[in-house]
Amino acid sequence: DIPVICIDGPTASGKGTLADEVAQALGYVVLDSGMLYRASGLAAQRAGADLDDGQAVAAIAARLDLHFSRGRVLLGDDDITDALRLETTGLLASKVAAHSEVRHALHQLQLDYRRLPGLVADGRDMGTAIFPDAPLKVFLTASAATRAERRYKQLISKGISASIAGLRQDLEARDLQDKSRKASPLAPAADARELDNSALSIEESKDLVLDWWAQ
Numbered sequence: 001d002i003p004v005i006c007i008d009g010p011t012a013s014g015k016g017t018l019a020d021e022v023a024q025a026l027g028y029v030v031l032d033s034g035m036l037y038r039a040s041g042l043a044a045q046r047a048g049a050d051l052d053d054g055q056a057v058a059a060i061a062a063r064l065d066l067h068f069s070r071g072r073v074l075l076g077d078d079d080i081t082d083a084l085r086l087e088t089t090g091l092l093a094s095k096v097a098a099h100s101e102v103r104h105a106l107h108q109l110q111l112d113y114r115r116l117p118g119l120v121a122d123g124r125d126m127g128t129a130i131f132p133d134a135p136l137k138v139f140l141t142a143s144a145a146t147r148a149e150r151r152y153k154q155l156i157s158k159g160i161s162a163s164i165a166g167l168r169q170d171l172e173a174r175d176l177q178d179k180s181r182k183a184s185p186l187a188p189a190a191d192a193r194e195l196d197n198s199a200l201s202i203e204e205s206k207d208l209v210l211d212w213w214a215q
């Protein structure tokens with residue numbers, strides 16, 4: 001049995017950073033499932049598919065031609081590394097992720113990330129739908145104000161201007177869309193441990209999760 005740690009939670013709660021830290025500490029592999037939905041959204045958009053057509057988008061998601069090379073992500077011949085991070089791509093991902101056909105198309109691909117010595121899976125439904133038997137499920141939250149402020153600092157450090165109020169509006173709108181969809185709505189698994197990291201450093205959150213894992 002390959003051990004899996006699930007880290008689910010709302011937009012910009014710090015899941016990716018925490019997943020990377022925990023994986024690095026344990027020597028585990030990381031699954032960034034949001035990236036798969038983002039890439040599917042971009043692939044569907046680039047193919048000119050009707051984004052409201054779940055079957056059409058699922059067909060594209062099922063044959064995602066993704067490659068990883070020197071820290072870059074390629075979709076076919078296109079370098080989508082920068083496009084993946086845009087909030088417009090996050091919204092696009094949230095739109096295609098609402099189709100159960102798309103979620104189904106990406107299911108096996110996500111299971112295939114399991115590899116020894118273990119996997120840290122980051123997303124919205126890792127603990128509820130993809131790895132329901134995982135021994136440790138973390139539902140990571142932070143206040144909307146904290147999440148917006150972290151996003152803001154990230155953007156500013158890259159020289160991109162933004163407004164905290166605008167960012168907060170965007171992330172709350174995306175969370176609402178993710179919570180209110182019928183297919184795998186964003187919600188903690190019944191056996192998830194909730195962790196509000198608003199007042200915690202990355203180091204503190206990581207140590208807490210590693211303590212839970214060691215228990």
Ligand code: C5P
Nearest residue numbers: 033034035037093094097123124125178
């Ligand atoms: O985590 P990230 O912001 O990259 O996810 C983008 C979008 O993909 C989310 O807003 C959500 O709608 C969707 N998603 C999902 N299930 C996952 C991961 C992401 O529905 N496991």
